[in-house]
Amino acid sequence: MSDDAITLDHATKRYADFTLDVTMRVPKDRITALVGVNGSGKTTTFRIILGLAEPDTGSGTLLGADVTRLPNAVKRRVGSALAEASFDAVFTGGDIIKQQAVFYPAFDATLCRGLLERFGLPTDRPMGDFSTGMAAKFRTIVAMAHRPEVLILDEPTAGLDVVARGELLDLLRAYMETPGHSILISSHNAKDIESLCDDFYLIDRGRIRLHETIDRLRDDYATLILTDAQAASLDRSHILANVRMHGAVHALTDERRYYEENMPGVQIARGDIDGLIAVMTMAGESEHAPTAQKIDEATRERSLS
């Protein structure tokens, strides 16, 4: 049996001004993030995985089933919360609990009510009364209440205050204590990703540009902040992408120690998701296209190992 909860193999989707082409895997027992700027293709990827958008070419699996023909038996083992999808404004939390119990035989109404209470969410008020943050919390809790094997969450912490965000992340960590569970999550909050996830994929203009573990991001990635003279003489053997920002050249490396040893005195910022997204996304296609190939190969090697 596969150890992957989700796989995509060059799943493509073409819109008028946008083309998605994604290869990725979400292993069981791990939390995988999909990060990227607005419009980079995160929601479209989620929609393909959930069978809501059919790929033009390529393929994908969710819990071993073809994403273009997901049986209800598989859908019942999945919990999802997409930012765009909301429950009908006129229904109360109590109504939605009853509706969910019809489709999900394993739906645990007691667990759901308990979590809603813990997060201060009423079950007797219509969804139309919920704030953005309340609706985000509600969607995530309802998605978890039938004890799915995989959770697919599109920006679950968007609009949440710092306390609610911490609670929600704790809830997701508790969910992962059950062996075999996995999460695919997107977020624009770098702290959430870095504190919660095991690894991440960076998507840029519909293509996966990078796949890395959070541990390696923390240990080995850095941004070199260079003057023009330093940039001109830079040894680029471990540079993934570079871009001019704020009057300096920002060069992203996955071999921080190499540059610490070989370029003493150069300003080096330790790796963080925000810095990585900014440099990778802003770097021109011509600059990072050759690197993308190297990254694809590295990703493939890791996938095979």
Ligand SMILES: Nc1ncnc2c1ncn2[C@@H]1O[C@H](COP(=O)(O)OP(=O)(O)OP(=O)(O)O)[C@@H](O)[C@H]1O
């Ligand atoms: N049904 C559609 N028809 C045409 N274009 C679409 C459709 N759905 C998405 N797109 C386009 O695909 C691109 C990717 O959109 P998507 O919603 O996947 O990005 P995202 O990374 O989730 O963005 P955000 O972070 O803002 O939520 C955008 O340019 C969007 O306009």
